[in-house]
Amino acid sequence: MSGESFIVLAPHSVAFLLLVGFIGGLVSGFIGSGGAFVLTPAMMSLGVPGVVAVASNLCHKFPKALVGAYKRHKYGQVDVKLGLWMALTATPGMWWGAGIQQDVRRLYGEAGSNLYVSLAFVIVLAIVGLFVLRDALRIYRSGAVEETSRLAKWVQSVEIPGTMVRFRVADIRVSVLFVLPLGFATGLLASTIAVGGFVGVPGMMYVLGASSLVASATELVIAFVMGLGGTLKFALGGLVDIRLAMLILLGSLFGVQLGAIGTTFVKPFMIKVVMAAVMLIVAVSRALVVPVYLAQLGVMALEETAMRLLERASFAFMVLALATGAFIIVAAMMRGYRHA
């Protein structure tokens, strides 16, 4: 990689990265993932080449996840064993997802690849986001605590000799034959939309039966392993801009610690509220650019100005998603702090 491909950092770019890093860290510390969907396009908007933005984001992701996981482990919320079992297949899932991306790009070009990613965002986040929101609202209205889903109860009841593993912190005993595909799906989504946690956390909650606190904390272990593996891969190609990664980390470690502390002050369903809000706003953000990619593929006609407008609106919605998540977390923390 030639030195010319790395940008000159201006003061406003540094301030921007620190701020987005902090908010992304706050959301990550609280729901186990988040921030990447804004950080990568944010870096690209500063002139960073896409592949360097992805590589640098990964290089800040794994140390952030490490600090977040350590912090939440101290609060007794991390199931390291579950995280490592999930991570075992998350990495192959990530490589498989990257392979699909390359195939789509080769067959349908850049616009086709962007359309594929955006549709994956919209479909996955809309379905899972609405499901999580419905669950959060049900708990809020009934005033009940979290219940184990019917699916998770069935999964826990399935006995497959030689594959049963007890996960102490999550307080579940399930066959790893359910855990491994979930890890694979997490990795697959991580390489497609950069946030595997949007499948990993709901999967641990609704398929395996872990609580939202344990699922979101355990996701940080998976994020650490995937981030480390991804960083190594990109570092072998000389693509990591360590300055960008460490600048984002500067803000995000303040955020991830605050988000982790926040989980001890809020009612557990608040994790679901934040997750659903972020997922659904991001889904809207990506839905806005679908017509742009369809126009670029020649499927429909769209004026150049309309395309630019939709792209800007899409980015604004992504920032809004992160800001909304951060706002709900801080408000819930302050409410919980007053009642503590």
Place this chain on the structure above:
Amino acid sequence: MVAAAKPWFLMLVSGAASALCYVLLFANEKEVMASFTRTDGWYPALPVLTAFLFSLVHGAFTGYFWEVLGVVPRPSGKSATARIED
């Protein structure tokens, strides 16, 4: 109940160490970027090792920072994981 002493000293030491890491990184920006983007030998390990070092030093600082500000976890944080089985 007596309030625990705030870790001012630890925050200042870890904060100084964290600042030193960042100063060294940006004061030697050109050399760092030239070395850290090399693809031969053990050079690709440099970004990874640096990220680990920063997470240790800056992670310690940010932890003490919130503690000094009085933003600490609720002691019964784990109890919130309770669920009911119907």
